Amino acid sequence: xxxxxxxxxxxxxxxxxxxxxxxxxxxxxxxxxxxxxxxxxxxxxxxxxxxxxxxxxxxxxxxxxxxxxxxxxxxxxxxxxxxxxxxxxxxxxxxxxxxxxxxxxxxxxxxxxxxxxxxxxxxxxxxxxxxxxxxxxxxxxxxxxxxxxxxxxxxxxxxxxxxxxxxxxxxxxxxxxxxxxxxxxxxxxxxxxxxxxxxxxxxxxxxxxxxxxxxxxxxxxxxxxxxxxxxxxxxxxxxxxxxxxxxxxxxxxxxxxxxxxxxxxx
Numbered sequence: 001x002x003x004x005x006x007x008x009x010x011x012x013x014x015x016x017x018x019x020x021x022x023x024x025x026x027x028x029x030x031x032x033x034x035x036x037x038x039x040x041x042x043x044x045x046x047x048x049x050x051x052x053x054x055x056x057x058x059x060x061x062x063x064x065x066x067x068x069x070x071x072x073x074x075x076x077x078x079x080x081x082x083x084x085x086x087x088x089x090x091x092x093x094x095x096x097x098x099x100x101x102x103x104x105x106x107x108x109x110x111x112x113x114x115x116x117x118x119x120x121x122x123x124x125x126x127x128x129x130x131x132x133x134x135x136x137x138x139x140x141x142x143x144x145x146x147x148x149x150x151x152x153x154x155x156x157x158x159x160x161x162x163x164x165x166x167x168x169x170x171x172x173x174x175x176x177x178x179x180x181x182x183x184x185x186x187x188x189x190x191x192x193x194x195x196x197x198x199x200x201x202x203x204x205x206x207x208x209x210x211x212x213x214x215x216x217x218x219x220x221x222x223x224x225x226x227x228x229x230x231x232x233x234x235x236x237x238x239x240x241x242x243x244x245x246x247x248x249x250x251x252x253x254x255x256x257x258x259x260x261x262x263x264x265x266x
Contacts (some may be wrong), residue, residue: 033141033194041074043123046191047146049184054083056184058116062147066159077148085110088168089176091239092117093230094156095163102228103156104204107149107166108180117152118183119145120207122197142197142207144187167231169239182211205230 035046048059057080065073088109093102105119123143124130131139145152156162171179196202205224218237223229234240 033138033196035141035191035194037141038126040124040126042072043121043143043145045076047144047187048191049146049187051083051181051184056081056083056180058146058184058187060146061116062145062151064147064151064155066151066155069159079114079116081108081110081114081116082112083177083180085112085114086173086176086180087111089171089179091167091169091231091234092153093165093167093228094153095165095228096156096160098228100226100228102230104208104227104230105145105152106179106183106208107153108176115149117145117147117149118187119147119152120204121145138196140197142190142195142202144183144190146187165231167234167240169234171239179212182213186211200225203227 042062042064045060045062047061050057057078059078060076061079063075063077065075067073086108090107090109092105092107094104095102103119103121105117107115107117109115121143122130122140124140128139153164157164203224205227209218209224218224218233221233223233231240
């Protein structure tokens with residue numbers, strides 16, 4: 001009897017923890033992502049994109065003008081991009097937390113001078129501040145920031161004063177087009193089928209790899225989490241080819257650190 005009395009509290013504690021874990025798991029798998037929350041203004045209006053022949057139409061390209069992190073002039077515009085003129089894809093890494101952590105996104109360039117930057121981010125509600133830890137749980141929906149380079153790159157260099165590097169990716173025309181259209185499809189689908197963001201499994205880097213159809217071993221690479229090393233992973237994937245100054249006369253090298261006064265915007 002004495003022994004049984006000693007066993008009851010631990011068994012009860014295990015039972016309570018087990019029920020709590022099951023309840024938490026049940027909530028986690030049944031809690032649906034939504035598009036109808038009160039969002040922070042920079043995430044309030046999603047883009048939409050669709051293809052008609054060789055033309056891709058993008059509705060609501062974000063083009064904010066920032067005076068500070070919290071003081072900005074909101075703006076969006078519509079644009080049409082000619083797939084036959086898609087001639088470059090740039091990998092952008094923006095360091096905001098030391099040497100190992102960077103935000104990673106892509107910018108697509110066209111021979112007629114147009115550029116469209118696309119960044120996979122957390123869709124933050126207006127009442128919440130950003131938290132990396134919260135991103136491991138159902139706290140943020142996933143969002144495709146589809147923006148003018150002057151917005152998406154400029155806010156990081158000129159306002160947040162982050163270190164920003166730009167790498168020209170060595171992709172064939174077919175791969176460039178397939179990658180761009182993969183983003184177009186995802187942007188269109190997420191309006192109707194929202195997704196959760198997850199710091200570990202569905203983040204800015206894993207999203208790019210998924211869109212690019214990367215091999216599974218790269219999706220589980222340690223550099224996916226320590227995203228400050230994304231350029232190293234791109235090199236291992238043979239995506240950074242030899243620099244050709246005749247082909248890319250506007251870059252001294254694939255890596256272009258932002259100048260102290262901000263980026264040399266195109």
